[in-house]
Amino acid sequence: MLDDIPRVRVSVRVNGKQYTRDVEPRMLLVQFLREELSLTGTHIGCDTSYCGACTVLLNGRSVKSCTVFAFQADGGEVLTVEGLAKDGQLHPVQQAFSDCHGFQCGYCTPGFLMSTVQLLEECPHPTEWDIRKGIAGNTCRCTGYQNIFKAIHAAAAAGGGADRGH
Amino acid sequence: MYPRAFAYHRAKSYPEAISLLSELGEDAKFLAGGQSLIPLMKLRLSAPRHLVDLNFIPETSYVRSNGAARFGAMTRHADIAASAEAARIPILRDCAAGIADPQVRHMGTIGGSIAEADPTGDWAPVLLALSATVKTLGLAGERSLDIAEFILDAYTTALQPAELVTEIAIPLPAERSGGAYIALKRCAPVYASASVAVQLTLHDNHTCQDARVYLGVLGLTATRVTAAEELLRVTPITADSMEKVREAVMDMAEPTSDMRGSAEYKRHAAGALAKLAVETAVKRARGEHVEVTHLYA
Numbered sequence: 001m002l003d004d005i006p007r008v009r010v011s012v013r014v015n016g017k018q019y020t021r022d023v024e025p026r027m028l029l030v031q032f033l034r035e036e037l038s039l040t041g042t043h044i045g046c047d048t049s050y051c052g053a054c055t056v057l058l059n060g061r062s063v064k065s066c067t068v069f070a071f072q073a074d075g076g077e078v079l080t081v082e083g084l085a086k087d088g089q090l091h092p093v094q095q096a097f098s099d100c101h102g103f104q105c106g107y108c109t110p111g112f113l114m115s116t117v118q119l120l121e122e123c124p125h126p127t128e129w130d131i132r133k134g135i136a137g138n139t140c141r142c143t144g145y146q147n148i149f150k151a152i153h154a155a156a157a158a159g160g161g162a163d164r165g166h
Numbered sequence: 167m168y169p170r171a172f173a174y175h176r177a178k179s180y181p182e183a184i185s186l187l188s189e190l191g192e193d194a195k196f197l198a199g200g201q202s203l204i205p206l207m208k209l210r211l212s213a214p215r216h217l218v219d220l221n222f223i224p225e226t227s228y229v230r231s232n233g234a235a236r237f238g239a240m241t242r243h244a245d246i247a248a249s250a251e252a253a254r255i256p257i258l259r260d261c262a263a264g265i266a267d268p269q270v271r272h273m274g275t276i277g278g279s280i281a282e283a284d285p286t287g288d289w290a291p292v293l294l295a296l297s298a299t300v301k302t303l304g305l306a307g308e309r310s311l312d313i314a315e316f317i318l319d320a321y322t323t324a325l326q327p328a329e330l331v332t333e334i335a336i337p338l339p340a341e342r343s344g345g346a347y348i349a350l351k352r353c354a355p356v357y358a359s360a361s362v363a364v365q366l367t368l369h370d371n372h373t374c375q376d377a378r379v380y381l382g383v384l385g386l387t388a389t390r391v392t393a394a395e396e397l398l399r400v401t402p403i404t405a406d407s408m409e410k411v412r413e414a415v416m417d418m419a420e421p422t423s424d425m426r427g428s429a430e431y432k433r434h435a436a437g438a439l440a441k442l443a444v445e446t447a448v449k450r451a452r453g454e455h456v457e458v459t460h461l462y463a
Contacts, residue, residue, distance in 0.1 A: 008174045025174035025217065028204075047167050049205050050355045052269060061244070061272040067204045068273060069197075071174060072221055118268065133459075136354030137267025 012073045015083030023070055030054045032070035033080060041081040041110050052138035055111035056080045062118040081110035092160035093117050102151030104142030111138050116152050120161030169207035175218045180303050183218050188305055188328035190216045196330055198278030201270050235336040239277025256450055257345030257365055261292040264460040267354040277331040285320045291363035291382035292347045298336045304329025320386040342368040344450030346443040349460045350435045358383050359426040362439040364447045371452055374398045381436055384421040391418045403448055408441050415440040
């Protein structure tokens with residue numbers, strides 16, 4: 001049956017570079033990024049739209065890439081964790097997570113970084129409550145979140161919302 | 167997890183989407199934001215052989231105000247939350263800004279949500295409290311349905327095969343109106359344990375001329391609590407009457423015990439949420455700016 005189903009052409013700009021692939025319609029955006037483009041920084045955690053490890057920005061807005069079909073990104077622009085650092089310099093949000101040790105095992109971190117980039121874009125000086133709302137779709141099973149909060153405050157103080165790298 | 171293989175059809179207009187779905191038959195489904203359908207497909211609880219994609223149809227995502235607040239069916243929750251209409255009708259913002267988490271609100275649509283008619287969905291109690299109208303388009307042309315006629319049962323709407331939602335229209339509330347929607351959740355991405363929507367219009371500062379009270383999540387569809395509405399219409403708003411509203415809601419609620427909590431816990435939660443929602447709605451109707459958000463416990 002699979003041979004009978006026409007593939008769907010997906011043209012998408014990822015981290016500033018244009019890609020075109022013909023894929024199975026059922027391919028999810030996260031699989032497109034990881035398997036077609038070898039951008040494995042975006043992780044699959046729960047695979048049920050709960051944990052947020054797969055968060056990327058699609059047309060400037062955070063989405064759970066395990067719950068978006070690749071074809072939904074056609075003609076659009078995606079920013080993944082690989083697109084944050086510029087010229088060997090960590091993005092201010094990455095630097096803050098590193099400085100504050102806002103992670104332990106690191107598995108959820110790419111998703112937290114992308115949600116934080118999105119939060120600071122909309123709200124450059126977030127309150128504690130803004131941060132809670134901003135990262136409500138991301139789960140960390142290691143840290144207890146305290147250092148993640150510290151990292152987000154530090155990233156805001158460092159102007160992390162001012163430069164998204166694009 | 168991969169969904170079962172399906173064929174992809176990108177519609178360029180609603181009429182094209184409708185004729186595609188009608189040709190493809192029962193094994194075809196419309197795809198809106200996908201925030202319910204994609205997880206269901208990945209779990210193989212839903213396994214359509216064809217998807218007709220509505221995401222690339224122009225002019226389907228909009229917020230307008232002409233005689234009513236109008237939302238295109240493909241308007242994302244995040245866009246509703248940020249709209250001037252939601253600022254003017256605060257219960258809309260409570261709902262739109264409280265659905266799941268930012269990532270889901272960026273993709274999920276109001277039309278998709280009500281067409282899904284999930285009993286744990288957030289929009290139904292809110293749109294019922296606001297007496298919203300649902301515009302649809304199908305093979306037989308356009309229809310305009312009261313939201314109460316649209317949602318028939320759990321996961322069941324009045325939509326005919328190949329018919330889709332095009333717009334949700336909300337009559338502009340009268341002067342001195344206010345509302346609130348509050349859900350109790352264990353955390354953002356999960357379904358709520360209980361929710362309450364209240365929309366009321368004051369006569370003077372201490373009496374209501376009209377009130378709507380709906381419970382979400384606790385039944386197969388949102389449940390109207392007419393006893394609480396009656397109380398609000400006939401008794402002055404006092405601490406004592408608020409307590410009676412709480413009791414009326416607890417009497418009416420028929421929750422079942424599940425992983426989200428015992429029936430007794432949810433019944434108490436519904437009562438407490440109703441009291442908080444009425445108090446908030448009254449303050450807003452008096453012109454106060456009050457922020458409420460979903461409660462997480």
